Amino acid sequence: MTPGRSDSTQWVVVVPVKRLDRAKTRLAARPGPDRRALALAFAVDTVRAALDCEAVIGVVVVTDDEDVRVAVADLGASWVPDAPDSGLNAALTHGADVVRLDTPGAWVAVLAADLPALRPEELARALDAAALVPRGFVADATGTGTTLLTAGPGADLDARFGPRSRAAHAASGAVALEPGPVPGLRRDVDTEVDLWDAGRLGLGPATGRLLELTTGSEEPV
Numbered sequence: 716m717t718p719g720r721s722d723s724t725q726w727v728v729v730v731p732v733k734r735l736d737r738a739k740t741r742l743a744a745r746p747g748p749d750r751r752a753l754a755l756a757f758a759v760d761t762v763r764a765a766l767d768c769e770a771v772i773g774v775v776v777v778t779d780d781e782d783v784r785v786a787v788a789d790l791g792a793s794w795v796p797d798a799p800d801s802g803l804n805a806a807l808t809h810g811a812d813v814v815r816l817d818t819p820g821a822w823v824a825v826l827a828a829d830l831p832a833l834r835p836e837e838l839a840r841a842l843d844a845a846a847l848v849p850r851g852f853v854a855d856a857t858g859t860g861t862t863l864l865t866a867g868p869g870a871d872l873d874a875r876f877g878p879r880s881r882a883a884h885a886a887s888g889a890v891a892l893e894p895g896p897v898p899g900l901r902r903d904v905d906t907e908v909d910l911w912d913a914g915r916l917g918l919g920p921a922t923g924r925l926l927e928l929t930t931g932s933e934e935p936v
Contacts, residue, residue, distance in 0.1 A: 724846045725772045727821045728765040728838075729810035730792075731803055732758045732778040732828045739829075741905045752925055757829040757904060758783060760919025762792050764899075765826060767835040770842040773818070776828075777810040807874040811866070822846065823872060825864040827855075831922035832899035832913040838863075840894040850889040854881045856901040856912070863900060864889065 738754035774792040799805040845865035853863040875883035
């Protein structure tokens, strides 16, 4: 256990993954099947890192995509359907509600699904910081978005993902977490430049293997 962490702080991570045929449209230069494969690889690497984090007792993926369900179940995560089907924030609220029903007293962390350079120890540092506040968030690499949103027992998740979500979460009363260097946690991937930067940090195995197969290198081109 990391020094300072309470044994009673049990984190369940919620990861939203949209249908793969709708994912990563900003990687428009790549054929549709390649974008689909990358979105799945990003999600697999994100979920694997969360499962390997010592602070996390479980991962719940909110998705309606069958390929995603199979892949995350193989890793040991669980999944629930996007029953609201009313956008990202509604899906996250649903996922958090399921977690709190199944694991009363759990601390809930919502994690973006496109973090292929995430390291388990980065997530652990962020969750240690989050355990000190009722609600917290980690901003993305640009400083305008959000890659992690947390809520302790009894705190409303109040997810406000979307354009300028960092400002929206701060305005809602969530605390901006500063857990030290967590470049993989901040590096979500929407564009080719983002993917190059994630490759510079070091890709997870699923994304690394996919890019090696398609480009002959783990470095995005």
